Amino acid sequence: MPALCRDCFQALPEDRPACPHCGSRRLVRHAELLALTVAHVDCDAFYASVEKRDRPELLSRPVIVGGGHRGVVSACCYIARTTGVRSAMPMFKALRLCPDAVVIKPEMAKYVAAARQIRALMEALTPLVQPLSIDEAVLDLAGTEALHRAAPAAVLARFAREVERKVGVTVSIGLAPNRLLGKLAAERDKPRGFAVVGAAEAAAWLAPQPVTVLPGVGPALARRLEAAGFTRLGQLAALDAREAARRFGEEGPGLAARARGEDGRRVSPERETKSISAETTFDADIAGLAELERPLWRLCEKLGRRLREQQLAAAGVVLKLKTAGFAQRTRTTRLPGPTLLPEVIFDAVRPLLAREADGTAFRLIGIGAQPLAPAAAADRGDLADPGAPKRAARWQAVEALRARFGEAAVGLGRGLKGS
Structure with a gap:
């Protein structure tokens, strides 16, 4: 059965307990090892790993990346996971399970920078890299053997070491005949894993x-x-x-x-964005409609900005609410036409909020755009709404002023705290 040393990347034709070249016991063996080309790459506890990289004194400590006491866990290291802490868990529950954890507020710019380094290393291997999230992607290395003078399995093992050396975090790899099996394989041997699932098995x-x-x-x-x-x-x-x-x-x-493990999806470098959203967790529960409308408006502005940045528009909107007891409510509505305008999004979602504001106390509110449409199709105006292009131009001017002078430079009264 073919084997590969994950430390010196040598292919081993014989089934040995250790690599004869470097002595490593980190070997991966599989009958289809040298023929498979699709790989799912998943960073291990990414946010927490970046924090430990930058603060080596935390290497042996449980680390949770997340918001305040009322927030949720964005990520946690494997030490914290042994106590039962998981991503998306309420922070108060996580701290009850792991009271010794070091809690760190997320610093997205740092994580994005690390993710870009990893993405660049992936794209040096093959043009077929499909990002799935900030810390996860699928690659197809078919046809790259001559370029790298090695089988995809060896190229991926070398890539994993390069990520550790250059970025300071670890990845787990799932090698398989298709995307589905690659993802499931990557979960099989975390952290720092390299698992193979073949078509035959x-x-x-x-x-x-x-x-x-x-x-x-x-x-x-x-x-x-x-x-x-x-x-x-x-x-x-x-x-x-x-x-x-x-x-x-x-x-x-x-x-x-x-x-059955069947999956005909191809690896495509173009990642399809299915939804764009924004949400906030309150410092204290909110029940009144007027109090809920203010953060909702600010989220509509943020959503409009994110849509513009990605050159997309909202063809429908989704309202997300989480009660004080952590029960989630989701309500949706379609829009008459695609829009980027916060006021149009707000006017569409406000009736949904009004129906839910029945005295229930909420700890979180969110707004999303789904389905999406091209930005070029947004706010063109018609006989029913001839003023849409002018409102769109006004919001572009507002965003330009904010980009130059800061977020507080221009605002509407409905978004002010305490208004």
């Missing part, structure tokens, strides 16, 4: 696993599957397309195919 490897390991199977779908008697991927995989559609509707055949 995929169905058997997936069969005993719970349906919840499959990307896209959230709590609601998992409950629906369990109610129908499906708790393991092997049960789903056994369904043919017709039976899967009968039981689970349109999504059924695709669900059964993924349970």
